[in-house]
Structures are given as C-alpha cells and as structure tokens.
Amino acid sequence: MTVKKTILDSFKSRKFRYGGYATLLAVAALAIVVGVNLVVDQIPAKLDMTQDRLYSLSDQTKKLLGSLSVDVTITTLGRPGSEDKLVKEVLDRMAMASRRIRLESVDPETNPGWAKTYAKTGDLREGSLVVAASETKFKTIDRYDLYNYQMNQQTYQQEVTSLAAEQRLVSALQFVTAEKVVTVYVVKGYDAAGLADFGLTSAVEGQNYAVKELDLIAAGSVPPDADVVLLANPGLDLSAADAEHLRTYLAGGGRLMVLLDLEHLAARTPQLDELLGNYGLGVQRLLVIEGDTNRYAYSRPFYLLPKYEYHDIVSPMSSADLPLLMPVAMALKVPALKKRALTIEALLSTSENSWGKVNYSSATTTNKEAGDVEGPFTLASAVTDPAQKAGARDTKLVVVSSAAFLQSSIQQVAAGNADFFLNSLSWLSEKKDEISVSAKSLQSYPLRINTLWGLILSAVVVLMIPLGVLGAGLGVWLRRRHL
Template sequence: MKVADIRQSFTDPKFRHGGYAALITAIVLAILVVLNIVADQTALKWDLSEHRWFTLSPQTQAALERLRKPVTIYRLGTAGGGDPLVKELLQRYRDRCRFITVRAVDPDRNPGFVEQFRGDGGDLTAGSLIVSAGARYKTIRAEDLFHYDDSVPGRRQVTSLALEQRVTGALLYLDRARNPVIYTLSGHQEEPLDDDILRQLEAENYTVKELSLFTRSIPGDADILMVVSPKRDLTAAEAAKLRDFLAGGGRAALLIDLTRSDYPNLGSVLAGYGVAVRRLMVVEDDSSFNAGNPIFLLPRLAAHPIVAALREQKMPVLIPASQAIQTLEVKKRTVTVEPLLTTSAKAWGQTRFGDAALQRSDAAPAGPFTLAAAVSDSPGAGRSRAAKLVLMGSALFLNPQFSGSVPGNTSLLTNSLNWLSDQQGGLSIQPKSLLSLRLNMNGFQALICAGIAVILIPLAVLAAGVTVWLRRRHR
C-alpha cells in the first residue's frame, strides 16, 4: 500500500467515525481503571441495604470517639469463614476507630487461648466474640448476635441482628469501673421483668437483683430501685426505707399499674417529691394519639433527654391502660418535675371502673394528662448528689405483647434507667431486621409478569432494533 493511500484512509468518514469510537472507548476504559484504583485506596462505602445493616448508629459512633485505649475483638473461627454480615460490621468498627483491632482465632487450633476467657461461664463456640482490653473482657455468644422467633415449634427463624447492641455494650462495659446495679422490689405481687427485657438490660451492662424490704434495707451497692406493677401497698416500714434511700441521693423507677387498691404509704413517699399517681384510666379520643383503641395511647414525647432521642428518631411509644401523673401544687423548691409523655387535649379520665363501655360523663376529668414524669431533687445539706425518680402510670408497656412490636417501649425503659444512673451515652440501639418481605402473587398475576418478561420486553427490543435498521437503510 502506498503512503498516499494510507494518508487518504485517514480522511475517509468511516475511518474517522471508527477512530472516534475507539478513542471514546479507550477514554471510558481509562476512567474506569482510575475509578477502581481510587476506590480500592479509599474506605468510602455506601450502605444500600434496606435496614442499614452496615451503618453504625450515632450511639456507637459516640462510644468509639470516646474510646482511648486499645481494644481487641476476637472472632472465633477461621479467617476465611464466619458470617459475612458479622465480619463486615466488625470491619466498620475497625474502620471507625483506630483503637479497635479485629482478629480471627480458630478455637480448634487454639483451645488454650479460648479457655482463658471462659471465666464468666460463656459457651464460646465458633462464631462467638471476645471483646478484650487489658485484663478485662466480655464474651458474646454466637446466638446472642441475633434475635430469633421460636413461636413455631421446631422452626427457629432469625429475625434481627443484635451484634451492634452487644459489641457496643461490651465497649461501654470495658470503659466503666463497675456495672450499675438494679434491685427490683418483690413481696407485693410485682410483675417480673420479661426475659427479653432482662437480656436488653444485660446488654446495657446492668446487673439486676431482686430485693424484699421485709427483711432488709436497700443495699449500699444499689444504684436504682425498680418497682414494677405492685398489687399491694408498701408497709409503713418499707416506705420509710424507700424514703431514706431517696433522701440519701438514691434513684428509683416506679411503674404503677391501675389496680383496685390504693397506695397510701407509697403515695406519701411520692408526695414528698411533689408528684402523685391519679387513679383513673386515661382515654384518648384523638385518633392521632391512639393505636386504634382509645386506651392504647401514643403520647407526645417531651424534650427531656430520656425521650428526646426517641422523638428525633421518630420512634413511637405505646402506653396501654395508663393512669395519670399529677404534679402537686405544694412541693419543695429543690424539686423539679418534668413531663416525659403527654396526651392530647381530647383525652379524658375514666373513673368508673365497673363500666364495661368507655362512656364520657360530664364529671369525667379532662386532659391533657401526663403519663410519665422525671423528678429530680437537687443536692442539699448532707447529700452529695441529686435524688431522681421516674414515675410512670403504666407498667403494661413492658408486656411482650407491646414491647416486642413497639421498639420505643424498651428504649423508654432503658433510657430512663440510663438517666437515673447518670450513664452518659447510654444505649438505645435497636436490632436491625433481617426479615425480607415476600411478594405473594396468584397464578394469574404470575402469568402476566411472565408474559411481560418473556414476550413483551423482547418484542419491544426487537421492534426498536428493526426501526433503527430501517432508518439507516433509507438514508
């Protein structure tokens, strides 16, 4: 081929168009190579999962920012094995904080290493985690990284991921000198705390013990006294012990359900802090503030630290069959009473408990009502810290029927306890759902979808191709 012919080929339109296409292809490939190199060198990632599985909560991020000592998270299992979801989330911890190290340890090859961490009685099998800092550590069993539904016999279903709750709780445990101790009052037919609530308190690093004031006073290691739905009043001697505990800067959470009995002794203790439980059932006539049943209340959340995070996260709280909390006109100047949950102005109080139907009479007390309140008494003479109370007009919100389906209920309790025990950065991390919603279709709907995918879409692509070919042919 002559040189002139070669030069002439460069002026040919087909060559120029082909050259432009080749150049554009080369540029696109070069851009893709550069983007891959940049992405490989950076830790920038996007969490596109439906329930934000790989995004650490603000509470976890705050805990990691406060961490100032090396912490190693040992994942029991081989380096290449293990749950990918667990491994990826642990990687997020390591990426977020330079003090975090994550290591895989094979328990079969290193039985001696694992044995030294069995002191707390944990069952450390493959998939378990050990969070260690110096001489202190906390173990997390593999089954505690998830929540399960055992309602169907013989068919256990994983429902949600609890890893972040457990790992962040372990980090807070290592950062504290001791765990706060909660004593639950017994001897008055109180309701026991549900197992799920107890597991959540364990994740929050609380130690829960039972206490009867018949035989002893409130122990010195008690950080919080918890009274859950007593059916009988305290004796005068028990009330005196509770009064002394609070006078010394003690903290108490009192969840009082509506009963047929009065509580004069317990009421006298509450009156000393400017509050009382108003014996009525709150009925909410505003449909925006109930859950379809006028006694299943969806109250307003106040600006108090206990419920502020719930309000910011738009996490509702459901309070069933609640009494009202009343602030007394006469109270000490040092006492501050702050509402936590309130009803609408359309709420009213049912005081005739023998009536089966909810019928508002002219004499019925009118809302709005306070359903829960936080009370604090500033330090005074002979007391170095403030006394604190959280008083709620219902304990039914902790029933599994409600706490299991409304996550805000459990968070209301744990946030209250964190406020009472002065725990900064307390957890309110919710499990992340692992359930996928299935699209259920009947036979006709499945046939239509198959026809669209198998017939209509291919025909549309074929028609578009024929149209383009015909246009180019007639140019």
C-alpha cells in the same frame, strides 16, 4: 526444497505478520489481566458499594478504636474457619483499624477450662463472641444477638433483617473499657416484675448497664453502688421497713423509677403512696379514656397514644416522631401543697378530650358518663429534688402510670416504648452520651426503572450490542480478505 521454501515464505507473508501481532497482543493482554488481578488481590483495600456500607466500619467505630488505651481480645467460639463470614469481616476490619484489638478462635469443647472462665454470663454456644479486657472485665455476645430478626407475617418464621455485629461489638468495647459501669438494681418481691418479664434484659445490658436484683429485706438497705433503683409493676404495697430504706436512699441523692399498673396494683398502698407523696406525686385510681380518635389505637380508647411534653427524656422521640403506645393507664396528680424546691415535669399526657372512669371495674361502656373525671391527665412524670449541699447529687424520680406499655407484644408495635424506658434510665443515671451504631440492613433493594428506560436498555442489549459485535466482526473479515 520447494515445500521448505513455501513454509519459510509463509512466515514472511503479511498474513503471518498480522496474525503474529494479533496473537502477541492477545497473550500480552491476558498477561496484563492476570498480573493486575494478582496485584489487586494482595491489596487489603476494598470498595464497599452496598447501600448501608455493610462492609465498612462507621466513623464513630473508627474513632472509638483509635482511642482505645487498653488491649482488648475478641474471641470467636468454635473451630477456626467456621466463623460467620459477615461477622468475621467486621472483626477483621476492627483489628486492622486498631493495634489494641487482638482476634482469637477457641473451641470450648476442646478447651473447657477457657470456657468456664467466661460462662458466668450465659451459655457460650458456637459462633458467640467474648470481648475481654481482662478475665474479670468482659462481655459475651450471643451468636443470635449479632443479627436482628423479624417475624414474617406470611410464613410465621423468624427472618434475618439486619447485621448488628458492629453495634454489639461497639457496645461491648465501651463496656470493657469504661472506668465505671452504671448499675441498675431491680427490686424483688412485692409481686413485682423484672426486666426479663418485659424482654428488656438484653436491651438494658446492651446499653452498658450492669443489672442486679435487690431484695430489700435481705440486704437491709439499698447498696451504695446503686445508680438507679427500678420498682416495676408491684402488686403489693411496700413494707414500712423497705419504704424507709428507699426513703433513705433517695434522701442521699438516689434515683428511682416506678412503673405502676392499674389492674395489678393492690387497692390500698399507703407506704408507696407516702413515698411518692414525699416527692410531690400522687396516683389517681381511674382508667384513663381518650376521646380524641387520633390519640388512641386499635379502636380502643384506653390504648393511649400520649402526647410528648418538653423534656430531655422524650425530646429525641418527639423529634424522630416515634409512636408510643400506653394501654390501661392510671393518672398521676400533683398535690396542691408540695416542697417548693421540687421540679415536677410531665413527660406524657392525654388530650383535653379525655376522661377517667373511677368505677372502671364495673363500667359497661367507655363513653363519658356522670361521675367520670375530666382530663387532661399526666401519664408519666419526672421529679428533681435539688441537693441541699454543694457537690451532692440531686434526687431524681421517674414515675409511669402504666407498666403494660413494656409488655413484649406492645413493644413490637410501638417503636417508642423501649426507647422511653431506656431514655428514662439514661436521664436518671446521668449517663454520658456513648457511641451509638445502627444495625446494617441486609434487605436487597431491586433496581426499579420506568418504561422508557426499560425500552432503551432493551434496545441496547438486544439490538445495539449484537449489531456492534456483528459489524466489528464483518469489518475484521473484510480487512483480512484483502491481506
């Protein structure tokens, strides 16, 4: 009876009451924490604390998704659950932002019939995406195009630098929902180059151009759907018939871009010279040398860093201070007599302290010598020939005196080279401004603090927090000791 009374009295003691209260509070706090976590886990909203808003859609993307008027299906190739986590995050956010977006996963190995429908544009490897408004209007995005890569100069290995999934998806959405796609025809033959030779196919198609090859001999004319014709780095002169095809095309408001190369172009090109001459341009067969040390690179005075002139093509590059490197260039000239209506505008030029070597093949020095032609020189020009009839298209040309500026090795060290080419296509085609979304960096930025703050944080972590915990524990012990 005494033991029972002792036990019952212990439940009535102050120590038991305080201990019970403490236990009850601990259980309640734990229940609240668990409940809050369960509720928060069901809320779709997330707070993106990354510097480049890696887990958020840009405002431009949200605007595009909100304006979609057709249903678009985005299909991930591969087994369900094998999707890339970052890419899946972008896709999920797009689907949440628009009821027009539908997400699917298809394994091409178990569904080969589906894969054949979309395989025309390239290999459909696991992890790639197909953005489709219909079976005839679609765009594939290779898995390796969903990220940007850069060569590590120490390890010589490709490293992922940024997430380009949103950028590629926005471009694809604009392509499949556009009423009209701008078509660029690349001239075949004449030992000319294609976009693939410059590694520019993906960049051009990524800007929503449809790229087709043009064999003028087989076609017999320039196709009527040609918005722009590209003649890149021809080695031979045009035939009289093909030059006439291009003249007819230009006379009807055509758009032509010509990239020439001093080392590759034939010594005599009367048909090409006449074609360009009709629009007020001529080519000076000389090697341009730059005398201003600030206007050339790699200690090579023929690796030019040209000056940007005032034109819509180069204004964005000039404002962003993007470097453009142009190696081994000829010069363009404007004849004394030209059609009055023509507007010929320089895009790129050299400094006053430049000269051209006519006998460049036998020259033993880049220094200025007797017989060299004095600069400055125009390296690229834009020509506009206004239409004679109201409502008709103006004729436009862009001529560049060095095709070497688009070599892959040159593009890698000069950010402005590809931009200049793409801006030229945009100006020629009068392509309307489209939404442009930047890739999102995956670089980790370390927290950098100065010495003073380092000492303060060390004192807080090493001294103040432990002392605070020790003091709180000592206070609790002293209170309970007197209970």
